[in-house]
Amino acid sequence: MAATATRIDCDIHPAVGGTRTTLLPYLDDHWKEQVVSRAIDGLDLNSYPPNMPLSGRADWRPEHGKPGSDLAMVQRGAFEQLGASHAICNVLYGAQAVFDPYMAAAFCKAINDWIAAEWLARDSRLRASIVVPMQAPDLAVEEIERRAGDTRFVSALVLAQGETLLGRRHYWPVYQAAEKHKLPIAIHAGSQYRGAPSSIGWPSYRYEYYLAEAQAFQAQILSLIYEGVFGKFPGLKVVLMESGVSWLPAFMWRANKTWRGVRVEVPWVEREPAAIIRDHIRVTMQPFDGPPDAAGVANIIEQIGSDKMFLFASDYPHWQFDGDDAMPPHLPASIVSRMCADNPLETFPRLKLAA
Amino acid sequence: MSDVIDRPILKEEASLDKEASAQSRLRIIDCDVHPSIHAQSDLYQFMPKRWQDHLKTYGSHLRTPYIGTTPYPRSSPLIARRDAWPPTGGPPGSDLAFMQKQHLDPLDVEYGILQVLDHFIFSQQNLEFGAAIQRAINDWQLAFWSDRDPRLKASILAGQDDTQLAIVEIERCAKIGRYVQINVCPRANEPLGRRRYWPIYERAQELGLPLGIHVGGYGGHAPTGGGWPSFYVEEHQSNAHTVAAQLTSLVLEGIPERFPSLKIVFIEGGFGWIPSATWRMDRHFEQFRSEVPHLKRRPSEYVKQHFWFTTQPIDEPDEARHLRSLIDWVGVDRLLFSSDYPHWDFDDPRFAFKTPLTEIERGKIFNSNARALYKP
Numbered sequence: 001m002a003a004t005a006t007r008i009d010c011d012i013h014p015a016v017g018g019t020r021t022t023l024l025p026y027l028d029d030h031w032k033e034q035v036v037s038r039a040i041d042g043l044d045l046n047s048y049p050p051n052m053p054l055s056g057r058a059d060w061r062p063e064h065g066k067p068g069s070d071l072a073m074v075q076r077g078a079f080e081q082l083g084a085s086h087a088i089c090n091v092l093y094g095a096q097a098v099f100d101p102y103m104a105a106a107f108c109k110a111i112n113d114w115i116a117a118e119w120l121a122r123d124s125r126l127r128a129s130i131v132v133p134m135q136a137p138d139l140a141v142e143e144i145e146r147r148a149g150d151t152r153f154v155s156a157l158v159l160a161q162g163e164t165l166l167g168r169r170h171y172w173p174v175y176q177a178a179e180k181h182k183l184p185i186a187i188h189a190g191s192q193y194r195g196a197p198s199s200i201g202w203p204s205y206r207y208e209y210y211l212a213e214a215q216a217f218q219a220q221i222l223s224l225i226y227e228g229v230f231g232k233f234p235g236l237k238v239v240l241m242e243s244g245v246s247w248l249p250a251f252m253w254r255a256n257k258t259w260r261g262v263r264v265e266v267p268w269v270e271r272e273p274a275a276i277i278r279d280h281i282r283v284t285m286q287p288f289d290g291p292p293d294a295a296g297v298a299n300i301i302e303q304i305g306s307d308k309m310f311l312f313a314s315d316y317p318h319w320q321f322d323g324d325d326a327m328p329p330h331l332p333a334s335i336v337s338r339m340c341a342d343n344p345l346e347t348f349p350r351l352k353l354a355a
Numbered sequence: 356m357s358d359v360i361d362r363p364i365l366k367e368e369a370s371l372d373k374e375a376s377a378q379s380r381l382r383i384i385d386c387d388v389h390p391s392i393h394a395q396s397d398l399y400q401f402m403p404k405r406w407q408d409h410l411k412t413y414g415s416h417l418r419t420p421y422i423g424t425t426p427y428p429r430s431s432p433l434i435a436r437r438d439a440w441p442p443t444g445g446p447p448g449s450d451l452a453f454m455q456k457q458h459l460d461p462l463d464v465e466y467g468i469l470q471v472l473d474h475f476i477f478s479q480q481n482l483e484f485g486a487a488i489q490r491a492i493n494d495w496q497l498a499f500w501s502d503r504d505p506r507l508k509a510s511i512l513a514g515q516d517d518t519q520l521a522i523v524e525i526e527r528c529a530k531i532g533r534y535v536q537i538n539v540c541p542r543a544n545e546p547l548g549r550r551r552y553w554p555i556y557e558r559a560q561e562l563g564l565p566l567g568i569h570v571g572g573y574g575g576h577a578p579t580g581g582g583w584p585s586f587y588v589e590e591h592q593s594n595a596h597t598v599a600a601q602l603t604s605l606v607l608e609g610i611p612e613r614f615p616s617l618k619i620v621f622i623e624g625g626f627g628w629i630p631s632a633t634w635r636m637d638r639h640f641e642q643f644r645s646e647v648p649h650l651k652r653r654p655s656e657y658v659k660q661h662f663w664f665t666t667q668p669i670d671e672p673d674e675a676r677h678l679r680s681l682i683d684w685v686g687v688d689r690l691l692f693s694s695d696y697p698h699w700d701f702d703d704p705r706f707a708f709k710t711p712l713t714e715i716e717r718g719k720i721f722n723s724n725a726r727a728l729y730k731p
Contacts (some may be wrong), residue, residue: 198579226585257671288634289631
């Protein structure tokens with residue numbers, strides 16, 4: 001399938017082999033010595049164990065190494081097979097979960113320099129998110145400033161479940177830097193494992209953990225709204241990646257109702273949450289988690305009430321679908337055309353495409 | 356459409372006389388009524404002196420920062436409707452005569468299912484003390500409420516974190532025979548599907564009593580998967596996250612497969628979140644089914660057969676037809692009306708459903724579903 005039209009895949013996952021292998025050339029002498037002498041490696045996130053079926057579709061698994069670790073294979077899958085014209089790389093290796101903030105910053109820097117040198121430089125269709133160490137917001141700002149001059153970086157990547165909710169004031173310098181450089185904040189499914197994935201405690205299954213991510217995303221949206229992030233940074237956009245989509249309508253209804261009931265607590269939030277969500281939140285479309293029938297899907301899209309929020313994504317090499325079509329079934333045609341080009345270009349202003 | 360939307364379930368008295376012979380009135384089963392303890396000393400008669408002294412000396416030991424209030428200050432005193440304070444004094448929900456006058460009589464409540472939240476009974480860290488309080492409140496529900504107004508039906512409070520003590524209390528109350536469900540807490544030490552709690556479900560199934568799960572409690576974990584929120588407006592909405600996570604736990608651990616006759620009721624979680632949570636479970640079943648080989652059917656099939664949901668706080672989409680599609684997705688058979696009296700986010704049965712329902716649907720949601728479930 002040849003990519004003739006613009007079709008931007010907003011969420012693909014190149015894999016880091018390891019700290020002592022892939023990233024070693026991109027670490028300074030101190031951290032080179034540290035990772036070797038202390039054997040600091042194996043930082044694949046607990047959210048995505050490489051052998052878990054979801055972590056790699058069977059036909060997208062290389063003979064050796066992790067799904068997403070082979071550039072040629074990613075090119076064949078994301079571009080030739082799935083028909084993207086461009087794709088945004090979101091690296092989920094565990095730098096974001098390290099406790100030592102200096103180590104976290106060093107690993108984030110190494111990941112960003114590695115993806116620039118070994119992926120972006122080798123294929124002009126690729127873009128990437130800047131991986132930032134939210135463990136230390138000042139260091140996250142430094143990393144954004146360090147990479148902001150490179151327009152191939154189009155967003156800043158954080159995990160859905162971190163140390164504190166993302167609206168909290170100590171993160172605001174990160175959002176200030178992101179807004180300044182026209183970088184949306186990309187919140188991707190995944191956890192630092194600082195606390196249980198829900199109020200009920202630690203689940204038995206990864207399946208359960210994965211499902212709970214949807215509620216974590218909802219909590220992040222509420223936190224960003226009610227702490228006043230979008231009032232403070234009106235140009236900021238937040239992209240939910242691999243969050244699921246179909247929960248949005250009921251979530252927005254409940255948010256509006258709750259806000260109407262107790263808005264006196266947050267007087268700086270002057271508009272209904274749903275209106276703020278439609279203006280500031282964007283969402284990638286794999287997985288969509290929709291109802292099985294076309295009428296139901298159309299209903300969900302209508303209830304969300306905005307055709308600007310949807311971003312095409314395959315989640316390659318994660319196993320979200322079989323076959324060559326990354327588009328969730330039954331989507332209305334009007335959404336399909338917008339989500340491939342117009343919406344990504346509006347959401348990621350730095351996404352300057354080759355003519 | 357407003358004539359449909361605003362049509363009271365209860366007819367005015369005059370029109371009622373006219374129609375009395377034509378059709379019987381739809382009486383309401385309210386599945387979430389909150390009685391309050393008027394004074395702590397009311398409980399002493401149901402507690403051994405050892406636990407009375409403990410209550411007076413040490414009080415509640417919860418996993419929260421304050422002893423005198425909730426961690427997130429609520430939107431109103433005791434989260435109550437402003438008009439629900441009894442003229443005789445005491446907290447809202449503590450005066451039966453006032454509850455009858457304000458709620459049970461005018462709304463023609465046929466049965467009200469009692470949900471006691473006082474003393475955060477499920478969240479006591481001293482599990483023996485928790486069990487003593489639960490036992491006292493189970494007795495208090497009968498003596499102060501059901502005995503005085505048989506419309507009010509008690510629930511067996513059984514804190515699941517000491518499973519053995521919970522079973523003892525379930526057995527004790529079941530012998531009395533006047534309780535309509537067994538209540539456990541949605542926020543405890545572990546998710547409700549975990550093995551340690553299975554003996555409770557086994558006993559509930561044998562007794563034919565539904566398992567009720569009312570939102571609330573403090574399990575020590577942050578209210579959201581992203582950490583501790585700053586505001587009550589966030590904490591309040593996290594109730595929907597909690598029930599979604601518990602539904603997931605119960606289904607994925609195979610509770611309906613292991614205890615096929617057990618009926619499970621989520622109370623005060625609302626129901627807007629159910630369709631997407633269920634679609635999401637089904638959508639990822641294939642990717643994860645090798646992890647949960649004990650599941651013989653798609654998760655949605657368990658949800659459709661083993662779980663019920665009370666309606667409050669009802670969702671309020673901008674357009675009534677969206678509420679209609681939500682009800683269709685969840686299924687009229689799964690819904691139980693609840694008012695949450697006397698709390699601030701009370702749903703009035705006359706106006707809560709801002710979408711047309713057929714008479715049959717109204718009959719199910721407001722009465723017959725709960726009647727079949729609780730056999731009051």
